[in-house]
Amino acid sequence: MAKKIILDCDPGHDDALAMTLAVANPAIDLLAVTTSAGNQTPDKTLNNAMRMLTLLQREDIPVASGNQTPLVKPLETAPEVHGETGLDGADLPDPDFAVQKMTAIELIAKTLRENDDQVTLVVTGPMTNAALFLRVYPDLARKKIDQIVFMGGAMGLGNWRPSVEFNIFVDPEAAKIVLNFGIPLVMAPLNVTHKAQIMKDEIEAVKEIKNPIGQAFYGLLSFFEQYHENPKWGFTGAPLHDPCTIAWLIDPTMFKTDKMNVDVETQGDLTRGETVCDCYRLTGKPVNTEVLLDIDRPRFIRLIMDSLKSFD
Numbered sequence: 006m007a008k009k010i011i012l013d014c015d016p017g018h019d020d021a022l023a024m025t026l027a028v029a030n031p032a033i034d035l036l037a038v039t040t041s042a043g044n045q046t047p048d049k050t051l052n053n054a055m056r057m058l059t060l061l062q063r064e065d066i067p068v069a070s071g072n073q074t075p076l077v078k079p080l081e082t083a084p085e086v087h088g089e090t091g092l093d094g095a096d097l098p099d100p101d102f103a104v105q106k107m108t109a110i111e112l113i114a115k116t117l118r119e120n121d122d123q124v125t126l127v128v129t130g131p132m133t134n135a136a137l138f139l140r141v142y143p144d145l146a147r148k149k150i151d152q153i154v155f156m157g158g159a160m161g162l163g164n165w166r167p168s169v170e171f172n173i174f175v176d177p178e179a180a181k182i183v184l185n186f187g188i189p190l191v192m193a194p195l196n197v198t199h200k201a202q203i204m205k206d207e208i209e210a211v212k213e214i215k216n217p218i219g220q221a222f223y224g225l226l227s228f229f230e231q232y233h234e235n236p237k238w239g240f241t242g243a244p245l246h247d248p249c250t251i252a253w254l255i256d257p258t259m260f261k262t263d264k265m266n267v268d269v270e271t272q273g274d275l276t277r278g279e280t281v282c283d284c285y286r287l288t289g290k291p292v293n294t295e296v297l298l299d300i301d302r303p304r305f306i307r308l309i310m311d312s313l314k315s316f317d
């Protein structure tokens with residue numbers, strides 16, 4: 006049976022690819038999409054999610070917009086990574102369907118109530134909507150969400166501050182609520198997503214996928230790759246962060262993982278938003294997270310190529 010998921014995202018190039026993997030693969034049943042403020046302002050991330058679902062011809066999937074700002078901090082976006090629209094690099098169709106007349110957390114609640122099965126919440130942006138949902142609907146969450154699979158954080162790395170990853174940086178207080186709530190977590194940190202690179206020649210191979218989705222991703226990935234060319238990163242391609250979440254749900258054997266307690270620093274001048282991963286179990290705090298640490302990159306890229314080709 007297909008795994009039922011709700012995708013809470015801030016598209017974002019890699020969010021858009023995560024959504025596309027979810028739509029393309031029969032192992033996943035994408036029940037709803039909710040959007041958060043993160044890579045761009047909330048109006049833009051909502052519009053991008055709807056433009057992507059229009060491109061994918063999945064206007065039947067309900068979309069709702071969530072938080073306008075993080076819980077405590079002012080919103081900081083990432084136009085240098087994702088451009089002014091949040092999805093620069095391709096001409097995407099304007100949305101040809103209506104947004105739900107409810108908030109993200111209301112759509113999550115409705116979706117969970119309408120489904121007898123348990124549902125996985127996948128978060129590929131800041132955790133603001135997830136935290137709000139857990140605060141407003143804790144019983145429904147405990148009953149109906151089997152796990153929260155998220156891209157965010159790192160063990161000893163950072164891409165926005167020396168030890169802080171962007172999604173957790175944007176809303177550390179929300180991440181703290183989610184990580185300490187008690188629902189099992191699966192975390193795709195920078196340690197694995199930096200290994201999940203798509204190389205330039207592989208982006209050129211996407212150009213040869215002649216359907217509209219392949220053509221759109223050729224433009225999107227070419228744009229996204231440019232930011233990562235700066236030698237400071239030491240990349241040879243572009244890290245596909247968010248698709249790691251969906252790839253793990255489709256085929257967890259692609260990954261090596263370890264289980265540990267993960268919490269979030271919300272106080273430090275230098276470290277606010279750092280995920281603290283207790284890999285040697287020094288704290289005695291409960292093991293709350295399965296952390297993805299390594300990936301079979303060729304298989305991951307094959308999954309992406311096959312998914313894009315499936316729209317032929």
Ligand code: BDR
Pocket residue numbers: 017018019020044083086129130156164170171172246247
């Ligand atoms: C995360 O930040 C965003 O820019 C990406 O979409 C990804 O979710 C990587 O740090």
Ligand code: CA
Pocket residue numbers: 014015016017019020044129130247
């Ligand atoms: Ca994202």
